[in-house]
Amino acid sequence: MWRITRTMMKRDARMMMPAGLAIVIGTLFMCLTLLFGNVANASMRREISMDAGQANYAVTARRDQDKPILFDEFDSRGLSKLQGVRGLRPDVNLMVDTEANGRSSKGILAIMGARQELMPIDLDRGQWPDSDDQVVLPRSVADRLQASLGDKVRLHLSPLMLPESDSAQDSSNKERLVDQGSVNLTISGISKSRGGQYDDFGGAVVLTGSRIGRLLTKVGMVGPESPPLENIYLLVNGQGKELQNTLHDISRYVPDG
Template sequence: MWSITLKLMRKTKRMLIPAGIAIMIGTAFIASTFLFGNAMNDSLTRQLTAMFGNANYAVSINSSDLSDKELNEAYSSTVGDFHLDQIAGIEGVDGIRASVETGVSVSKGDSTVSGEIISTAAQKNMLPVNITEGDQPKDSNEVALPEDMAKQLNVGVGDTVSLTSRYAVGDDGKAKADNVRVVGLTSDPNGAYSYYGGAIVGSNNLLAAMQGVDDFNATGTTMVYLDLALDGNSVSAKTINGVKALLPKHFDLMSRQQISDESIKSLSGNQTNIVTTFLMCFGVLAMFVAALVIANTFQVLVAQRRRTLALLRTIGAKKGQLYGSVLFEAVVLGFVASVLGVVLGSLLMWGMCVSDIMQEGMRFNFSWQAAVVPILFGIVVTVLASMGSARSATAVTPLEALRPIELTDNHRSSLTRAIIGILMVVVGIAMAIFSIWQVQATNGGEDASGDQFTMILLIAIAGAALVFLGMVVTAVF
């Protein structure tokens, strides 16, 4: 019976094309929604963990159930409270960096540029920025400047600059350090300090001076980054316990993944959820419309095959076999079209990520959900939409093999399909026009922020897809 069903599908493949296209577009929307969410979450994760550098763990405040007094106590912690030298000596600790930063002004002659100075580390890969030329500060009165800042000040590796704290740090007012040697240049590929135009990496004595204290251990910090050696796929319990034993009160050791997951969870109202929900709604709507096309297609197919079905009944086919035959045809159609939809959605998102259309630095990130969920959804919708036609197939009697072919009247369903298709085309055109107007209003997109441009682009894509899907729905095959 299954081989007969496949032969019937090949014979009427032209009639299955519109239903297949509708399924493909719906599943492409759903797959691209998952992939878009993956790309956005990956980008957000990299931004949230850009401060880690090569670290895979961090010591931070465990703020759960802390009173205001305890929080104030935790936020008053200094570098010395973390016993960095002792932690660095623990077996399995490959790198450590206390995060200390403050605002400074860098001067050379008559030129002055504001920036953010951050603490250095013994290991270059522990820094949240890259050293593109020279080296990181190791001795006193040394800095590595952002490349753009160095160009503005017209200085290079080996030159000297002056640093002044942007804030009063004591009775003497703003701290100042002269004859500070530039030992390197930095870049900020992950945007950890994009707000400041990059980060200045400074030696420990400069961080202490800019905060108005005599020793680096007296500078304030609430975050320490650690590079812990992996024992297989995890860090050994001995290393974890050794580090935790030296931590100050109210602080805890967390992995990079834990911190990024909690940070993303705390941003549950961010635009990533809004956009993915927006796209998912269109995917579900597309599948709903696809269900109408599928139901109409199978109604016509069953009506045209009544004599064939009746002949099958005369040679012994049971009602259950006819019912299963229609559902099997729906499963095959849903699977093939859904796989093509996943491929289409994946290619679309891959192209957008590679070309940096959506957002610079966004990476294509495939996951099993982006393949399995759309395919299962496409198959289930196809099967559900064909069940009515499958029941009609069971009503065929052997005597109908002697009757002339009579197609069921599908005028009402065709009219409904035409109305829905026209509405989709109208809405799609309106969305496309709106996106064009937004691009013009933002000076060709140049004045739009990254999130605004992403939203405009998604509206344009959704509008174009709606127009195309509407044309498929109203098409007569």
């Protein structure tokens, strides 16, 4: 039921905008460990945790608050410097269109994490993007575009993120996403799905966080218009008092955390 609900909600990016975020105190899998037996538990944990990669903690959407963390307000550098935080990967819900060789394909953005263990997909060949002019495409998208490692592709934010409307203003907004929000990138890697969780949306298109920030700035999605974070996945070390101190420090980055 969790997987079905999440999939249905992801079909409309605006439905996924959180009303707020709250730190999950405890591992991502603790509740499942208490509720299910070993065999069923292991299977279900894999199923619902694919988005998290190997993260053991998460800051996740909480819908009873009205203070979301916006993408351009998120201090990823400060959070990553906290003692006990080995790495993090923020998650936004943005659709993109990718074009090459007269073909186009849709996908959903994934931000490159500070550590590859945090990625929700596996690298099939090539390398993860380490600069703003690189992109990792799903194998299915690369095949559809007839593109391979080292090729150039054109990427822009998808007008599908905007509500359907015939008004001149909304038509102008859609044109802005396509024209001003376009960027040419080099394919540095090809990924493969870990469990099909992104297949309904064209696959996960991986960019650096700074490239996504620049892309949003180009189309004016800054300040109040900036997309809210859906989740922040974390690799956290420590135990006992040390761990509690780290979690307390993390909560300072969360509204009403």
